[in-house]
Amino acid sequence: MTLGGYANRIARVDLTQGKVDYEKxxxxxxxxxxxxxxxxxxxxxxxxxxxxxxxxxxxLCFMLGPLVGSEVTMSGRMAVVTKSPLTGTVTDxxxxxxxxxxxxxxxxDGVVFRGKAKKPTFVYIENGNVSLRDASHLWGKNVxxxxxxxxxxxxKQDLSVVTIGQAGEKLVRFAAIVNENDxxxxxxxxxxxxxxxxxxxxxxxxxxxxxxxxxxPEELRKAVATANTAIVKGAVTAPRNGGxxxxxxxxxxxxxxEIGALPTKNGQLTQFxxxxxxxxxxxxxxxxxxxxxxxxxxVACKKEVEVKDGKYKVRMESTEYESMWSLGANCGCSxxxxxxxxxxxxxxxxxDTIETGNCLSVTMExxxxxxxxxxxxxxxxxxMIDLIHKIGRREGIGDTLAEGAWRAAKSFxxxxxxxxxxxxxxxxxxxxxxxxxxxxxxxxNRGACHLRGYTPASxxxxxxxxxxxxxxxxxxxxxxxxxxxxxxSDSFDICKFSAFSEGIGEYVAQYxxxxxxxxxxxxxxxxxxxxxxxxxxxxxxxxxxxxxxxxPERFLKKSGSGxxxxxxxxxxxxxxxxxxxxxxxxGVVPQxxxxxxxxxx
Amino acid sequence: MTDISxxxxxxxxxxxxxxxxxxxxxxxxxxxxxxxxxxxxxAYPALAEIRHIVQILVNGRWASEIEGLKDGDRxxxxxxxxxx
Numbered sequence: 001m002t003l004g005g006y007a008n009r010i011a012r013v014d015l016t017q018g019k020v021d022y023e024k025x026x027x028x029x030x031x032x033x034x035x036x037x038x039x040x041x042x043x044x045x046x047x048x049x050x051x052x053x054x055x056x057x058x059x060l061c062f063m064l065g066p067l068v069g070s071e072v073t074m075s076g077r078m079a080v081v082t083k084s085p086l087t088g089t090v091t092d093x094x095x096x097x098x099x100x101x102x103x104x105x106x107x108x109d110g111v112v113f114r115g116k117a118k119k120p121t122f123v124y125i126e127n128g129n130v131s132l133r134d135a136s137h138l139w140g141k142n143v144x145x146x147x148x149x150x151x152x153x154x155x156k157q158d159l160s161v162v163t164i165g166q167a168g169e170k171l172v173r174f175a176a177i178v179n180e181n182d183x184x185x186x187x188x189x190x191x192x193x194x195x196x197x198x199x200x201x202x203x204x205x206x207x208x209x210x211x212x213x214x215x216x217p218e219e220l221r222k223a224v225a226t227a228n229t230a231i232v233k234g235a236v237t238a239p240r241n242g243g244x245x246x247x248x249x250x251x252x253x254x255x256x257x258e259i260g261a262l263p264t265k266n267g268q269l270t271q272f273x274x275x276x277x278x279x280x281x282x283x284x285x286x287x288x289x290x291x292x293x294x295x296x297x298x299v300a301c302k303k304e305v306e307v308k309d310g311k312y313k314v315r316m317e318s319t320e321y322e323s324m325w326s327l328g329a330n331c332g333c334s335x336x337x338x339x340x341x342x343x344x345x346x347x348x349x350x351x352d353t354i355e356t357g358n359c360l361s362v363t364m365e366x367x368x369x370x371x372x373x374x375x376x377x378x379x380x381x382x383x384m385i386d387l388i389h390k391i392g393r394r395e396g397i398g399d400t401l402a403e404g405a406w407r408a409a410k411s412f413x414x415x416x417x418x419x420x421x422x423x424x425x426x427x428x429x430x431x432x433x434x435x436x437x438x439x440x441x442x443x444x445n446r447g448a449c450h451l452r453g454y455t456p457a458s459x460x461x462x463x464x465x466x467x468x469x470x471x472x473x474x475x476x477x478x479x480x481x482x483x484x485x486x487x488x489s490d491s492f493d494i495c496k497f498s499a500f501s502e503g504i505g506e507y508v509a510q511y512x513x514x515x516x517x518x519x520x521x522x523x524x525x526x527x528x529x530x531x532x533x534x535x536x537x538x539x540x541x542x543x544x545x546x547x548x549x550x551x552p553e554r555f556l557k558k559s560g561s562g563x564x565x566x567x568x569x570x571x572x573x574x575x576x577x578x579x580x581x582x583x584x585x586x587g588v589v590p591q592x593x594x595x596x597x598x599x600x601x
Numbered sequence: 602m603t604d605i606s607x608x609x610x611x612x613x614x615x616x617x618x619x620x621x622x623x624x625x626x627x628x629x630x631x632x633x634x635x636x637x638x639x640x641x642x643x644a645y646p647a648l649a650e651i652r653h654i655v656q657i658l659v660n661g662r663w664a665s666e667i668e669g670l671k672d673g674d675r676x677x678x679x680x681x682x683x684x685x
Contacts, residue, residue, distance in 0.1 A: 235654050235681035242681070243613045249684030254612045258677050259661045281616050321684045451685060461683060462656070466663065500683040563661025 003030055004215030005066035005514040007107050011130040013123065015197050016056055016115030020130045025109055031517055032598060035109060036065035036493035037092040038531040040081025043112060044090050045534055049541035053085035053189075054171065054196045060113040062103070062162070062202065065492040066515050069104030069295070070212050071220075073228045074495035076101050076295030078162075078179075083542075084188040084446065085196075086173045086355070086404050087423040090538045091188030091446040094493060096294035097180035099160035105206030117198040124154075126205040135200035142166050142348045142392075143178045150203055158208075163201035164191040165350030170394045171195055172402040174355035174424075178347055182317050183294075186352040187424065188446055189404075215516030223509035227502050232298060234501030236461070239298040244497060245291070247280030248303040249321035252428070254279045255460060257329070259469055260563035261433025263426065264329045265378060266361035267419045267554055270430040271562035274334035278324045283336060292317055297495065305340050312337040312381070316344035325428035326357025331364060331379055338381030342388055349392030356391060358405040358418065358425035360384055363397070366412040372397075419552050421448035422544065431551060431569040432560030434459050436467070436475040438569035439578055442549040443479070443587075445535040451496060453482035463500060470563075472570040476577030484528030491531060530597045533582075537589050537599055546587025549575060605630045605672040609641065615655055615678040618647040628670065634659065635666040637676060648678075655680050 002008065012021045025039065033042045040063040051057040061081040068075050078100035084091035103111070107128035117132075120139035124131050138146050142165040150161045160179055168175035168191035175191030176184040185191075194200075214220040236242045243251045256262045257275035264272040276282060283305060290304035304317040312335070319336070323343045327333060346353045360376075367376040374397060376383050390398025401408045405425045409418035419426045424447025431438030436455030444452040458478060459469040467474065488507060489496050498506075504521045512519060519527075539548075555569045579586070583593050594600045610623045619641070628636060634657055642648055648655075657664045658677040670676070 236683035244683040251613050251682040252684040258658055
C-alpha cells in the first residue's frame with residue numbers, strides 16, 4: 001500500500017563524507033509515528049541515546065508530516081528533531097511559514113543530516129534532489145544577510161531559506177533555526193547542532209504545482225471543508241474577527257496577567273503592573289502594520305509592527321506573546337518599541353527569545369543580589385540590547401549566558417535563579433497561577449515547555465471544558481490528553497492553533513482521507529500516546545527519571561502574587577495522578593508499556 | 602442602599618466594542634455581576650454582539666453572573682482568545 005500525502009522520499013545527508021542517499025520511509029514507521037515530530041523522534045531513538053549533541057553521530061532531522069503542503073488548513077509546518085545541546089533530551093522544534101510546504105513540493109518527507117562538514121556548507125533542494133554547496137561566503141552572516149545573499153543568487157520565486165545566524169555558528173546552546181527571515185524553530189538549541197555540523201542553511205525550491213496526492217481526494221475535499229468551516233467560524237480563530245486573528249498570541253498578555261499567572265521579574269512576582277503596555281490590544285492600537293500568515297492559513301496570527309523613529313526604529317515580525325513576555329514582564333521591561341527591536345535582534349542572530357529573556361532576567365536578579373559585578377538594571381532596554389549582542393557573539397558575559405540560563409545561574413552562584421526544567425527555561429505561564437502548567441513543565445520531554453500539553457486551553461479558554469487554574473485535581477489526567485493530542489498535530493505537522501477550533505474528529509477525517517490509513521479517534525490518540533512515550537523512553541535511556549520531572553523551588557515554596565497570592569504549585573499531587581494516568585513508574589516507562597505501545601518488540 | 606465602586610477592564614474584542622480599556626463604575630449595593638453587565642451593555646450596545654462568548658473574571662478568578670460584587674472589586678470582560 002502506498003500511503004497518500006507523502007512524497008515517499010527521505011534524504012540522508014552524510015556531511016562528513018559529503019554524500020547524499022535517498023530512501024523510501026518505512027511504511028510501518030509512518031503508520032506508527034505519522035511523520036514530523038513522531039517520525040523524527042523514531043529516527044533519533046533508533047540512532048541511540050548515547051550520542052553527544054555536538055557530535056558527528058547526532059542526527060539533525062528536518063521532518064514533514066503527511067498533511068504538510070496540501071490544501072489542509074494550517075498545514076505549513078516543519079519539525080526539526082535532534083538531541084538537544086541545551087537539555088540532553090530529545091527535542092523537536094517547529095516553524096511555520098512556507099519552507100515546510102516547499103520541502104514537500106520539492107519532493108521530500110524529510111532530510112536527515114549526520115556527520116560534520118569539513119567547511120561551511122549549505123544544501124540546495126529541488127525536484128527530489130539535495131546538493132551540497134560551499135557556504136564560505138555565508139558563514140559569519142546573520143539570518144537576514146544570509147537570506148539576502150541567497151535570494152540575490154537564486155531569486156525569491158518559490159524559494160525558502162532555513163538558516164542559522166551567528167549564534168548557531170558560535171554554538172549558543174539555545175540557537176534557533178530561522179526560516180522566512182522571522183519564523184523560528186526556537187527551542188532546544190537545534191541551531192547550535194546545525195552550526196556544529198558546519199551546516200549554514202537549507203535552500204528549498206518548491207512549487208505549489210507539486211502538491212501532495214491524497215489517497216481519497218473527494219473525501220479529503222469534504223474533510224478540509226469541514227475543518228476549514230470550524231476554523232473560520234471559531235470564536236478564537238475566525239479570520240479578522242477571532243481574538244487570535246485580530247490580536248495575535250499577545251492577546252494573552254492581559255488575561256494571563258489578570259489571573260496572576262504572568263511570571264514577572266524572573267518569577268519573583270506573578271503579575272506585572274505594566275502588562276497592558278505590552279499587550280496585543282495596545283500593540284494593535286499603536287504600532288501594528290500588517291498581519292502576515294503561513295501556508296494555507298486564514299487566521300493570520302502573525303503581527304508585523306513598525307517603530308517609525310527613535311533608537312528602537314524597526315519594522316519586524318512578530319510581537320508574539322512569548323517574546324513580548326520573556327523580554328517584557330519577565331525582565332521588568334515595559335517598552336514595546338524596545339522589545340520589538342530586541343525580538344528582531346533575536347531573529348537575526350538566530351536565538352530562542354524565551355531562553356534569551358530568561359538569561360537576561362537571571363542576570364538582572366544576579367546583579368540585584370550582588371552575585372555578579374555587572375550592574376544590570378531590571379527593565380533597562382539599552383542594557384538588554386547590549387546583552388543580546390553579547391550572547392549572539394559570545395562576548396564577555398554573553399559567553400556565559402550563551403550556555404543557557406541554568407548553566408549561567410550556576411556560574412553566578414545560584415542555579416535556583418534559573419526557572420528551568422531539565423535545563424530549558426519556562427515560557428510565559430507561572431505554575432503558581434496556573435497549576436496545569438506546573439505539571440506540564442515538569443513532565444515535558446524537552447524541558448520546560450507550554451506546547452507539549454497546552455493546559456491554558458482549559459484553564460483560560462475553557463477548551464474543551466473550563467477548569468480552575470488554581471486547582472490541581474484532574475490536571476495530571478487532563479495533561480496526558482493534551483500531550484497526546486499535540487503529539488499528533490506536531491506529527492501531521494499542522495499548526496497547533498487549529499485545536500482551538502478543530503477536534504480529534506476533524507484530525508482523523510483529514511488524516512484518513514489524505515493517507516488512506518484506516519484509523520479512528522481512539523486509534524489516533526493511541527499514536528499520540530506512542531509518540532509521547534517513545535520520547536520519554538529515549539530520555540529514560542539517556543538517564544532522565546522522575547526526579548528530573550521537577551520545578552524550580554520558587555514555584556514550590558514561594559507564594560505567587562495578585563490572585564495567586566498564597567498559592568504555590570502542588571506538583572507532587574499532580575505528578576502522582578499524572579504517572580498513574582501514564583502508567584509510568586517514577587517517570588520511567590515500564591517495559592510492558594513499551595511493548596503494548598509497540599515501541600519495542 | 603449604598604453605592605459601591607468597581608473597576609471594569611475590557612480585553613480583546615470587548616475593548617474594541619466598548620472603545621475603552623478601563624473605567625470605574627458605580628453600582629447600588631447589593632450588586633452582582635449580572636447587574637454590572639446590564640449597566641455595561643446599556644452604556645456600550647456594541648458589546649451585545651459578543652456578550653454570549655465573553656467570560657468574566659472578578660479579582661482574577663472566573664466568576665458567574667450571580668457572583669456578588671463589593672466595593673473595590675476589579676471585573677474583567679474576557680472574550681475568547683488563544684495563543685501559545
